[in-house]
Structures are given as C-alpha cells and as structure tokens.
Amino acid sequence: MTQLLETRGVGKTFGRVTALEQMDLVLSQGEVLGLVGQNGSGKSTLLKIIGGLVQPSSGEMLLHGKPVRLRSQSDATMHGIGMVHQEQSLVPNLTVAENIFLDKPNAAKAHGLYRWNRLFDAAAAQLRKIEIDIDPRATVEDLRFAQRQQVELAKVLAVEDLVSHPPIILFDEPTSVLTPDEIRLLFRQIERLRQTAAIVFVSHRLDEILHISDRAVVMTDGCKVADEPVTALDRESLYRLMVGRQRTIRAPRAVETRPAESLTPRLDVTGLSTGRQVRPATLAVAPGEILGLLGVQSSGAEEFCRALFGAEDDVHGTIRLNGKQISVTSPAAAVQAGIGYLPANRHVEGMLKGRTLVENMALTFGLDYGHRGMIVNRRAERRVASEWITRLRVKTRSADARIDDLSGGNQQKVVLGKWLLSRRLQLLLLDHPTRGLDPGARDDLFAVIRSEAAKGLSVIFIADTIGEVLDLSDRVIVMRDGAMSAEYNLNRGDAPSEEDLVRAMV
Amino acid sequence: MSQSQPADDRTIQAKPGFAERRAALRRSVPLAVLILLVGLSAIIAPGTLSPAALNGFISDAAPLMILVIGSTIPILTGSIDLSVAGIASITGVMLVVLAPIFGPWTCIVVILLAILFGAFQGWLHAWLQIPSFITTLGTLSMLSGLSLLLSNATAQPLPDSDPIINLLGDTSFDIPNTGFAALALVAVLAVVMRYTRIGRDLFALGAGERAALMSGVRTVRLRSFAFAASAGCAALAGLALVSVTQFSSPTLAGNLLLLSIVGVVLGGTAISGGVGGLWAGVIGGLITAWLRVATVLIGVKPTGQYIVFGIMALIAVFLTTDRTKIGIIK
Amino acid sequence: MKLISATVAVRSAREPDGGVAQHLRRWLQSLGPLAVLIVLLLVFEIARHNFLTGGNLAAIAESAAVPVILTTGLSFVILLGAIDLSMEGVMAASSMTLSLLCANDVNGNHWGVWGIAAAIGVGLAFGLVNGVLNTILRMPSLIVTLGTWFIGLGIASILFPAQVPTVRDPWVLGIAAYHIAGLSLIVFVALLLLLLFHLLLHYTHLGRMIFAVGGAEATLVMTGLPVPLFKIAAFVISGLLAGIAGVLLSARLGDGNANIGDGLLFPAVSACVLGGTLLSGGRGGVLQSAIGAVVLEVLNNGLIQIGAGPYVRNIISGAVILLVVAASGLHLRRKLRVVK
Amino acid sequence: PAKAAPKGSLIIGIDETASEYWAEYTQGAQDIANSLNAKLIVVTSNYQGSQLLAQLGAIFATGCDQCALATDPSSNAFVKAVVHRSAMAEVPIVTIWNRPETIHPWDTDPKYWVAHTSFDGVMSGYYQAQALCKALGGHGQIAAIEGVPSTPPAYQRIAGLKKALAECPGVTLLDTEVGDWQETKAQDIARTWIARYGSKLNGIFASNDAMARGAVAALREKNLNGKIPVTGSDGSKVALDMVKSGDMLVTVWNDPVLQGAVSIAIAHAAAVGDIDPAKLSHAQRDFYLKQEVVDKSNVDHFLELKAHAPVYTYAELKADFWKDSAGQIPVGANK
Numbered sequence A: 001m002t003q004l005l006e007t008r009g010v011g012k013t014f015g016r017v018t019a020l021e022q023m024d025l026v027l028s029q030g031e032v033l034g035l036v037g038q039n040g041s042g043k044s045t046l047l048k049i050i051g052g053l054v055q056p057s058s059g060e061m062l063l064h065g066k067p068v069r070l071r072s073q074s075d076a077t078m079h080g081i082g083m084v085h086q087e088q089s090l091v092p093n094l095t096v097a098e099n100i101f102l103d104k105p106n107a108a109k110a111h112g113l114y115r116w117n118r119l120f121d122a123a124a125a126q127l128r129k130i131e132i133d134i135d136p137r138a139t140v141e142d143l144r145f146a147q148r149q150q151v152e153l154a155k156v157l158a159v160e161d162l163v164s165h166p167p168i169i170l171f172d173e174p175t176s177v178l179t180p181d182e183i184r185l186l187f188r189q190i191e192r193l194r195q196t197a198a199i200v201f202v203s204h205r206l207d208e209i210l211h212i213s214d215r216a217v218v219m220t221d222g223c224k225v226a227d228e229p230v231t232a233l234d235r236e237s238l239y240r241l242m243v244g245r246q247r248t249i250r251a252p253r254a255v256e257t258r259p260a261e262s263l264t265p266r267l268d269v270t271g272l273s274t275g276r277q278v279r280p281a282t283l284a285v286a287p288g289e290i291l292g293l294l295g296v297q298s299s300g301a302e303e304f305c306r307a308l309f310g311a312e313d314d315v316h317g318t319i320r321l322n323g324k325q326i327s328v329t330s331p332a333a334a335v336q337a338g339i340g341y342l343p344a345n346r347h348v349e350g351m352l353k354g355r356t357l358v359e360n361m362a363l364t365f366g367l368d369y370g371h372r373g374m375i376v377n378r379r380a381e382r383r384v385a386s387e388w389i390t391r392l393r394v395k396t397r398s399a400d401a402r403i404d405d406l407s408g409g410n411q412q413k414v415v416l417g418k419w420l421l422s423r424r425l426q427l428l429l430l431d432h433p434t435r436g437l438d439p440g441a442r443d444d445l446f447a448v449i450r451s452e453a454a455k456g457l458s459v460i461f462i463a464d465t466i467g468e469v470l471d472l473s474d475r476v477i478v479m480r481d482g483a484m485s486a487e488y489n490l491n492r493g494d495a496p497s498e499e500d501l502v503r504a505m506v
Numbered sequence B: 001m002s003q004s005q006p007a008d009d010r011t012i013q014a015k016p017g018f019a020e021r022r023a024a025l026r027r028s029v030p031l032a033v034l035i036l037l038v039g040l041s042a043i044i045a046p047g048t049l050s051p052a053a054l055n056g057f058i059s060d061a062a063p064l065m066i067l068v069i070g071s072t073i074p075i076l077t078g079s080i081d082l083s084v085a086g087i088a089s090i091t092g093v094m095l096v097v098l099a100p101i102f103g104p105w106t107c108i109v110v111i112l113l114a115i116l117f118g119a120f121q122g123w124l125h126a127w128l129q130i131p132s133f134i135t136t137l138g139t140l141s142m143l144s145g146l147s148l149l150l151s152n153a154t155a156q157p158l159p160d161s162d163p164i165i166n167l168l169g170d171t172s173f174d175i176p177n178t179g180f181a182a183l184a185l186v187a188v189l190a191v192v193m194r195y196t197r198i199g200r201d202l203f204a205l206g207a208g209e210r211a212a213l214m215s216g217v218r219t220v221r222l223r224s225f226a227f228a229a230s231a232g233c234a235a236l237a238g239l240a241l242v243s244v245t246q247f248s249s250p251t252l253a254g255n256l257l258l259l260s261i262v263g264v265v266l267g268g269t270a271i272s273g274g275v276g277g278l279w280a281g282v283i284g285g286l287i288t289a290w291l292r293v294a295t296v297l298i299g300v301k302p303t304g305q306y307i308v309f310g311i312m313a314l315i316a317v318f319l320t321t322d323r324t325k326i327g328i329i330k
Numbered sequence C: 001m002k003l004i005s006a007t008v009a010v011r012s013a014r015e016p017d018g019g020v021a022q023h024l025r026r027w028l029q030s031l032g033p034l035a036v037l038i039v040l041l042l043v044f045e046i047a048r049h050n051f052l053t054g055g056n057l058a059a060i061a062e063s064a065a066v067p068v069i070l071t072t073g074l075s076f077v078i079l080l081g082a083i084d085l086s087m088e089g090v091m092a093a094s095s096m097t098l099s100l101l102c103a104n105d106v107n108g109n110h111w112g113v114w115g116i117a118a119a120i121g122v123g124l125a126f127g128l129v130n131g132v133l134n135t136i137l138r139m140p141s142l143i144v145t146l147g148t149w150f151i152g153l154g155i156a157s158i159l160f161p162a163q164v165p166t167v168r169d170p171w172v173l174g175i176a177a178y179h180i181a182g183l184s185l186i187v188f189v190a191l192l193l194l195l196l197f198h199l200l201l202h203y204t205h206l207g208r209m210i211f212a213v214g215g216a217e218a219t220l221v222m223t224g225l226p227v228p229l230f231k232i233a234a235f236v237i238s239g240l241l242a243g244i245a246g247v248l249l250s251a252r253l254g255d256g257n258a259n260i261g262d263g264l265l266f267p268a269v270s271a272c273v274l275g276g277t278l279l280s281g282g283r284g285g286v287l288q289s290a291i292g293a294v295v296l297e298v299l300n301n302g303l304i305q306i307g308a309g310p311y312v313r314n315i316i317s318g319a320v321i322l323l324v325v326a327a328s329g330l331h332l333r334r335k336l337r338v339v340k
Numbered sequence D: 001p002a003k004a005a006p007k008g009s010l011i012i013g014i015d016e017t018a019s020e021y022w023a024e025y026t027q028g029a030q031d032i033a034n035s036l037n038a039k040l041i042v043v044t045s046n047y048q049g050s051q052l053l054a055q056l057g058a059i060f061a062t063g064c065d066q067c068a069l070a071t072d073p074s075s076n077a078f079v080k081a082v083v084h085r086s087a088m089a090e091v092p093i094v095t096i097w098n099r100p101e102t103i104h105p106w107d108t109d110p111k112y113w114v115a116h117t118s119f120d121g122v123m124s125g126y127y128q129a130q131a132l133c134k135a136l137g138g139h140g141q142i143a144a145i146e147g148v149p150s151t152p153p154a155y156q157r158i159a160g161l162k163k164a165l166a167e168c169p170g171v172t173l174l175d176t177e178v179g180d181w182q183e184t185k186a187q188d189i190a191r192t193w194i195a196r197y198g199s200k201l202n203g204i205f206a207s208n209d210a211m212a213r214g215a216v217a218a219l220r221e222k223n224l225n226g227k228i229p230v231t232g233s234d235g236s237k238v239a240l241d242m243v244k245s246g247d248m249l250v251t252v253w254n255d256p257v258l259q260g261a262v263s264i265a266i267a268h269a270a271a272v273g274d275i276d277p278a279k280l281s282h283a284q285r286d287f288y289l290k291q292e293v294v295d296k297s298n299v300d301h302f303l304e305l306k307a308h309a310p311v312y313t314y315a316e317l318k319a320d321f322w323k324d325s326a327g328q329i330p331v332g333a334n335k
C-alpha cells in the first residue's frame, strides 16, 4: 500500500477550545479508514483540515511525502482531496453540472465563459461514471433530497479525474441522512474507490464502521486513542474505546409499570391525513408510553409527527389529547396544547443560531418559571436551564455560550432541553433525535427520555435505526406509504425480528 | 443510569468569558459614539449644551427618535417597515379630517387607526408571505396617495383645541413634552420587551424564524404586533411633529424614512434582525438627530452638507455595526 | 447487507417532486409577469381604444428605457441578496459630470466622448466604493448605499455651477435626438445593455457566480471562490448602469440636473420584485426585472391615459404592486415558509 | 469654521443648493451681507421642513445677537413652526413663497415675523396663458403641468391659467398633470401627451421653467420644439435662452437676486431697529415683488440682466425696501 497523506502533530484550537491535538495519521491507497469518537472529539475538525476548510494551528501535512498547505476547499480539490459533507454543500439555484464543477476547472468554462453544452456533457460523464441518472441541466433545488446527495457524491468523486495520483475522499457522517438504498449505493461507490483511493469514513453507527472500513481510528477529546484493524474489533470493544465505559443494555421495563391500558389515552388520533403524504391514520398513545414509528423514507412517519405538531399544510382528522379534542393549526397551537417536537433538521428548525444555550432552552417554556406565567424571570430560567445542561451532559464552556460553538451532538441535547424544561409537556415527538449523536450520548439521551416517560410523558419516536427503536420503545408501529402496516407491543414480549420489521416497511 | 460519569469536564462556568466581555464592550460602542459627538459639539460650539439649546434639540429630535424606536421593532424580526414616514404624514392629515367627528378623541382614534393599519399590513406581509420591503413599499405609495387625496394636497391648520396636541406641544419643567412622550414610549416598550414573551419571541424570530416557528412562536401574530407597534410609534411621531408645526401636510414627514433607517442601524441594530433593541433605537435616533444638524454646527458650506452627512453616517455605521454576530453580510 | 437495511431515512418534510412538473411550474411561474403585462395592455386598450397605437407604445418604450437599464444593474445586486439604494445619487453625480465636461454653456470644456466616459466612470466608482464598503469593511449594503446616495447628491450639488449647465455636445444630444424607426437611440442602448448583461449573467463565470452568491454564499466561501470579488463586481455593474442612465437622462434633457434620478429608485426595486427577481437573492434575472419595469411603465402610462389623477395613481400602483406580488407568491404559501 | 453665529449675522434658509434659482437668491443675500460686512449663514432644507427646523435650532442654540433670518419654510405646514422658532430666539424673520392663508406676520409672533414676500402666482399663470392664447390665435388646445400641489405658487399659477382661459374661450385645457416642479417628470408627462393627443395638442403651459425645459426636451425628441409653444415661469437662464431661440414662447421674470436682497435686508432692518415691525402697514408686511413677462421682444434685456445682475447694497435698499413691491398679497391668494 502506498502512503498518500500523512498528518504530523496536527492540532487546532478555536479560541480557548482545543478541538484537535497532536494528530498523527497516515492515509494509504486502497484503504478505508473508519473514524469514530464521541461528539466534539474532533473528527469533523480533522476532516476539515485535510479538506482545506480549516487551517491547522500546529503541525504539518505531507502529501506524497511533500509538505503541503491547503488554503481552501478548491485548493484541496486541486490536490485530489474531496470531502462529502453531512449537510449538503450544493448551491441550490445552480444546475447540477455547475455544482459538480463548482470547485474545479473545466475546459467548458475556460476564460470565464460558459459553453453550456460541453459543461453538461462533462457533467453527464461524471454522473454516468457512478451510475446515476440525473439530468445535469436540472436546477439542484428541483431535485429530491436523495438526488441531491448523489450529486454531492458525483461532485466529490469528480476529483478522481483531476489528478494523476490516487485521490483522497473524506466522508463526514454521510449515512445519517440516507435511506438504506442510498447507503447501499454509497457503499458500492466506496467499494469501487477502495482500490484506487484513500478513504476516510466517519460514522456514529459502529456497524457501518465495522462493515466498510479496513482500519478504525478512535478519537477522544481531540486525541487519537486507538488505531487498529477492524478485524481486531467488535461492537462492544469499539464502544468501550469510544465511550470509555460499558454499553448499557436495554433493561426491559416491567410490564406492570406501564400504565398502557389506562382509560383515556394521552393521544388519540383518528383519520389524520395531510395533503401530501399521510393516508388517514388512526392511533392512540398512553400516558408514559414510548411509541416507536418505523418506516422508510416517504413512509409518512415524519409527516405524521409534523402534522401532529401543526407543521404540515392541509391537515385533516381529529386529534384528542387526554380525551379533549384539540385543533393543531400551527406549531404554536401544538405547544399550547402541550406537544413538543424535536426536529430532524436541527440547524434550521431546532436552534436559534447566535443565541446562548439559556436563550435557546428558555424560548418556549421559560415563561412557566416566571411570575404568574406572564412575567419573565431570567434568574429562574437560567437555573432550570443549567440543571438540564448538567443532566443532559451537554459539553459546554458555560450556559451562556453560543449554541453555534457546540458540536452537533451537544446542540441536539440543548434543543431537546428546550422541551424537557417544560412542566406541562404532555407529548414529545422525537424526529430522528439521535442523528449525529455518538453512541454514548445516545445512551444518555435514551436514559433521560425513559426517566421522563416514567414520570408520565408520552413520546413518539422516529428512529435512525431499527436497533434504536427496539432499544427505546414500548410499542412499535411500522408505516408504509402513509399508512400503518404493522404493530408490535415490545413490553408484551411481542418482539419482532429486524427481518419482520424490514418486511413490514417495504 | 447507574454508571453515570463524574461530570467534571462538563461543569458549567458561571463567570462570563472573554467573548461575553468583548460583546458587552461592543454593545457600548454606539453610546460612546454619541457621547463623543455631543462632547465634540460642546467643544466646537459651547452653547449647544445650554438648556434652551437642548430643549430645541429635544423637540426636533423627538419625532425622529420615536420613529427610529418604532422602526427598530420590525427590523428586530428581520423585516423592514418602509411606511413609517408615510404613516407619520397621514396622521396629521387624518387629525384634520377626523377632528369634526371625534372632537377631543381624535388623536386617540388616529393612533388606534394607525395601529390597526400596521397590524393589518404586518398580517398581510406575514400571512400572505409577501416580503416586507415590497409590502410596505406598496402601502407607502398608497398612503402618500391617500394623504394627498384627503388633504387635497394642501397644508391645513390643526383644530386648535385638541387636548393631546396641546399637551405634546407644551413643556413640563421647561422640557418639551414630546421628549417625555418618547421616554414614556421607550419605558412601556422596554417593559413589554423585557418582561413578556413578546420581546423574547421578537428576538427569536430575528435570530432564526424557522426555529422560532417550530418552538411555538406565533409568527403571524408577532409580525402583526411588530408592524402595529411601528405604525403606532409612527403615528405618535406624526403627532409630535404636528404639535410643533400646528399644521398638517401630506408630505410632513418627508425624508424621515431614510433618516429613521440610518438611526436604527446607527444604534447597532442589525438590519438582518435578531441583534439590537430599543435602547439601540434611542441612541441611534439621538445620533442621527445630531448628525442632521452637525453639518450646520461645524459650519460646513451648504453645498457640502450632503456629502458630509453621508460620510459621517458611513463612519458612524462602520463604528457601531457589530459584525461578530452576523455571519453573512448582505 | 442486513445491518444497513436496518437504517431508517430522514428527510426534510417538503421535497420537490423533481420531475417534469417542477420544470413546467418554474417555467410558467417565470411567465407570470409577462401575463400581467399582457393583461394590463388589454385592459387599457379596452378602456381607451387608442392605447395600443404605435405612438403610445413608442412613448412607453421611451419611458421604460431608463428604468430598464436601472433594473438591469440593480438586479445584479439584488441577485446577491443585497440592495443598492444609491442610484439616485449616482445619476445626479454622473449627470453633473457629463454636463460640465462635455461642451456646455457654463465652462469651456469639450471633452466629447471622454466626457461621457468620465460620467460613466463616476457611476463605476460609486459601485466600486459600495462594493468595497460592503464586502471588505463588512457593512450592510442597505446602509452603505444609503450613505453613498447622499454622497452622490452632495457631489452633484458641489459641482453645480451657478446656473443649469446646458449640454451643447452634438454627440451627447444625438443619443436622444437620433431616431431609428421612431425610437430614439436611448431605447436601443437600453435593449443592447439588457442583452449584454443578460448574456453576462448566463454565459460567464462571473454572472453565474453572482447568481450563486444569492443561493448559497457560505458554500461558495467555503469552496474558496473569491466571493468578495463577485460581490464587488455586482455593485460595480449596478453603479455603472446607473452612471449610464444618468448620461442618457441628461442627453434626453439636454442639461445637467441634480434631481435627475429623483423618484426612480423605489419603482426600480418594485420592478425587480414584480418581475420575479426576489430581494432574498438567487432568483430571477435581468430579463425578468426588465419585464417588471415595463409593467410599471405601462401601468403609469395607462393610468395617465385613462385620466387618473396623480394621487389616485399612487394608490392604484401601490395596490397593483401588492396584488401582483401576492398573487404570484400565493402558490408558494406554506406554514413554515420564511419570508422577511 | 466659525461656530456661534457672530453678532449681526444674516441667515437664509433655502430649499436646495443645486439650483440656479436658489444660487441667485443666495447671491442677493450675499450682496447685502457684503455691504454690511456681515456673515451670511446658509441652511439647506432639501424641501424638508423638519430638517430646516432642526438646523435653525442648531444655529440659534448658541444665541444670535442682532441676527436676521430670511427663509422659505419649505412648505405651508412649517411656516408657523419656523416663525415660532425664530421668535423664540428673538431673531426677526422674513418668509418667502410659503404662507398659509390663515396666518400673517401681523397676527402670528408679530414682533419677530417681520414680513412675508412672494411673487404673484396668479398673475404669472395669467400672463403665460394670455401669451399662449395670443400665439394660438385664440384657438387651440393646451395642457398644463403643475408644481408640487401643496405649494401656493403651484395652485396660484394654475388659477391664473384658468382665469386667462376664461377670457379666451377658443383655447381649452386638455389635461393637467402634476410635475412636482421637476424637469424629468415634466418630460415624461409631455411625452405621454404627445403620444396620446398627437396634433390635438397645440401648446404646453408649465408652471415653472424647469418643467418647461422638460416639456421642450420631450418635444425635441419628436422635433416639435418651436412648433408647439411652451411657457414657463421664473426667468432662468436656460429659459431665457430658449425664449430667444424660439423653443419657448414666454417665461415670467421673477428676480431671485432681488428677492434674496430684499427679504434679508428687511429682516436685518428689523434686527438693528431700522424698521419697527409694529409700525409697518399690512401692505409692507405681506407683499408681492414685481415680475415681468419675457418674450422674444424683450429677452435680450433680461439676458443682459442675467449676465450682469445689479449688486444690491443695504444702504441702497434701506431708502425704500418696498420699491419693487407689486402690492399687498390679496386675501384668498393662499387658499
């Protein structure tokens, strides 16, 4: 195996935060490197340094044995380094072809003039290379999410043609937003590239790491703590290396503690449908119950939750909360009724950017801690928010830090804290709550949700993986094409196998 | 969870960090600029700080300040209200038109009408999802046409017995009452902004509208409130203006629109929303009012007044804009 | 691959269908303003039978020429998601420069074509200053261009000699006086500029990148593209075209006038939005904006023709702008849509 | 730069700087200042009354001994406030152009509002329309471009036009549009008319010279300049040139230099006690200045006057401030 890239003692500090320390890493041709670590351990920072997006504070990088300084992403591209971001980095109002060549020179746009047909042809060739059928003339924002993800991939893989030597491709949590089919496609590309390129693959799903990588590197607090071939690892050992403690196995909750059969259900939905997706759906959730919703993309699970939260247009059907019919015309109305929603897209729908943790957490229910629920009491809000920050183990410098400065997993915990802060929350809808969370943080999160449920909070939960659903839920409902296709009550020992669930989903 | 880790590395510091202290410093820049300006003018023209001069300044600055405070509120949410000067102008016209009907209550009625109008236009903008810039540009055009139509394009004397106008035009403790009106307005709005959910929601809307919406903020209602507040302030500014002129005119507030935008920005409120506040509006209004007369104070030739005003405004904005909180500057 | 199939996907709730329908809808949407234009023409023709005469259409073309140039320039800045308010000041400064440098009745200058170049250069310089202040000093464009608006007016009033400078330069006057097919050169200059800048926007790297900045500025910065240059270029184009507009208006008037741009800014902004060049950036283009400008001129001309007084005209045109913008955005209304 | 206004300063308030009219007005005031060895302070309102008020406030802030103010209050609405502000500072004031019908120097702050002076807009409009009537041989159709409607000269001049047309029944008014005193707006309006009325349009009445220039420019686009008569008012240099070249029929000579000199001189006289406002007659406190019609026959005289304006001195004017008065402003003129 030829060595392509080496980092020597690379470090990065942001103000007083050390994101990365003394990182020595070697990337070789023909190898997939799996990178794991807790939230905020510096994985993204490392990738961004290699990808030219961030300048290291110390250390050096060697490309083919020669030191390099990468000044920008396009600089890295010119050196054959491509990076797939978790958040898509396409320009929505440009065409597919332009996006593919955004960071690369091409004869079709030499001298600053566009020869559109040649550009489209070149893009079509790139798309063909990875067997994708997308019109290079299409505007990116007109594409479906999955198609956009494919364009993103095509854009990165086009660096292959740019350099004569093997390219380096970096993937930062690419799978957390993909469907099984898309993941399969991605892995096929990785398999194809494996021979000719060096690949770094970041994921919080240890199974994926074990499946696709040749070597796993574990990071903690900006340092490398392990670097081993995956053959020497299994899920448990990887988890231990990462989290530094034993994995908690789901303790099946005693059936009798569940008030599942109480007379009035917490939530009772009949004939709920949206203009877009959900066929009339009918279900009930008991107080303190955790209901898992499963379904492939466009199964309607997400629309169902958003409809319950008043965030969908054209919603029909009746919703009863604690037996009383409510009209959820807007998120505000839902909140009023005691329904909370943790969005899948926290950057846009969850966080108030540029605001502190306290401000974020106190936004919705802070007033409950005020005088007579009318007048704001900042001190009380701050105290409660701080309590939750501790309880959720948010890794932060201070409760007054800006939420933007937290790593993704910690941001998610803050957004969750906004809802848990409430004293009158009846129902919490969790839309892919573990997205981007490291396994340890996920366990923390599950523990908190379980304890809140034990106090009577009802939860509807759309999971990232089937494993999660089985881990957390009392009951699982599988959705397909906007309708419910199967139901399993886990507490009754009615545990389905993963195969059963997959069959019900597709 | 039984094996919970010691939370040593995750403890929360209570002490404000370097970043917070720097932010606090940044926030005080507009005030520093104001003090600097006042200090300079006191050196250049010592008489400017005499009580009589200050009173004159207050009575000239009050309408502008009220307008700036009002405009700040929609801007905090990331919208903009271009109709404020139009509302201020039509206020005077309505006062004359409605006086025969409502007698001593005319001012109240006019302010309520303005608030209603503002709420309606905020609703129009938020519910129909038309950009505020174009909504209020459209209503500005309609308002100016309407006030010309209603007044037949002439200046008319106010009914001289209107109690509120007389009150505003009067002085207490030798200080113009319009100054007190501005203060009272700030006090009321400050309480609303600081101690009710409205203030918090306004800032949330400016910081990230989708996130605010998904956190239960009633955006349409809130926008209506924001525009109602700015229209109400504009009407009050109009009343303050006519209490000085004693005449109404369809073009009374003329170019105060541009000055009010300058004022909002000079106070440190970000045009993109989410950053700033009422206090910023007060300071911005005062700086702008001062800039407006600065050219005369320092004796700039009349032909140079525009340029000097433009350059001074740019320098002041350069000093007072807090760029750290705004990612992309449009 | 069992374990992989065990993942469940996440999507943002609203997804475009990505099919032909989407393209069709987008295409139809861009025709909306054109439809408004046709409807207006028909309405006025029905109301007054001699509306669609060659003479009146030529009059509309003459009135629309300069607004079209202004919206073309402004569109570049609006595509960025920024705004340029300085055009009235720029036109004042460029008009004064032109009338004092070309042959005139106030001083002995007769720079001829160089005078025209200098006046356009003034516009360019304003654009450059706007762009630099906005991108390098990181000041919001709204306030920067508000400041330079005042500065432009100020330059005009400093330059203003004791009396209105009348232009005597035959070249300058010729721009307005020379007619082809009943239309002055100004109309053809406007069409030429429109075409030129349309091509620039669609067939050059610069144009496409200006378009892209409005779509995803952060992405472009991250990619390492020289975004500040693109932004400055957009402001320069806007200033340049405002400078040209100042020259053309002076040529048409035959003198230098510090109020030459009065009242042109807000209609220009409205025209852009009417045409579909949204203030949020990244949408529309110069052709769309130009249609918006023509719509406003037709409206104005038509309202004069049917004898609506100036006040009523204000009310009606405000209402029409609101109606059209509301109607054209109605199908986009969503609970979660953010419009500022 | 001097800050506190020195004793005996003359202050004038003008609407804009980039205008021939206001430059000449300033020149007249400057002549008086020179003859008195006094300082002339110029404030510019840019047609914004609130701006004028604020700037005057800044000047008065430092106190102003024996100062005098002559200003256009920018619109009727601000007259009372400007007068009052001046009175508070004990500075005698003479207003020009704008005065609401209901208030006069003798009934509003009479001690400090010395006088108001203007040009007779009705007369001006009347002269222009008469000339049009004559040029059209008593038959034809004309259209009129009005100034900013809320200003007295704007509606007065249109009133004068109507008065003249009543005496000239063969000429009818096709259309009236508001051009806001602006050249470019007038040009657009005239262009629209030419397209709409074609040969039906026989003459254009513009309420001032700037708008007349705009109308002529629009006619020039169709090579109609000189063929369709255009009238204006003010007597600006360009208008005189156009009268001479035949592009314009007539303009009305309002002498801004004289206006500047007379208005500030009267204010100064009151400031130093040369006149006592209380002893002045109504005709002396609210008067028109003379104006004259300029047509091809006498245009050379006025061009000469333009090139070599007389230099006014305070001593000279003091002999009789009202030498060039055209009489008291009649009741109802500012309605």
Ligand SMILES: Nc1ncnc2c1ncn2[C@@H]1O[C@H](COP(=O)(O)OP(=O)(O)OP(=O)(O)O)[C@@H](O)[C@H]1O
Binding pocket: A014, A017, A018, A019, A020, A037, A038, A039, A040, A041, A042, A043, A044, A045, A046, A405, A406, A407, A408, A409, A410, A436, A438
């Ligand atoms: N621009 C920045 N400013 C301040 N702190 C930063 C910045 N970027 C990263 N950090 C900090 O550096 C640390 C490492 O962050 P990084 O994003 O690399 O973690 P990660 O391993 O990718 O986490 P996750 O698993 O959540 O994606 C975190 O503590 C983060 O808060």
Ligand SMILES: Nc1ncnc2c1ncn2[C@@H]1O[C@H](COP(=O)(O)OP(=O)(O)OP(=O)(O)O)[C@@H](O)[C@H]1O
Binding pocket: A040, A044, A045, A086, A087, A173, A403, A404, A405, A406, A407, A408, A409, A435, A436, A437
């Ligand atoms: N320009 C910036 N200024 C401040 N902080 C930044 C900046 N860019 C990134 N960060 C911070 O760096 C950290 C890493 O960002 P990144 O986008 O990699 O998210 P992440 O931790 O990987 O989360 P996710 O799992 O959602 O991807 C976050 O804490 C983010 O807030």
Ligand SMILES: [Mg+2]
Binding pocket: A043, A044, A045, A172, A408
């Ligand atoms: Mg990361």
Ligand SMILES: [Mg+2]
Binding pocket: A173, A408, A409, A436
């Ligand atoms: Mg992450």
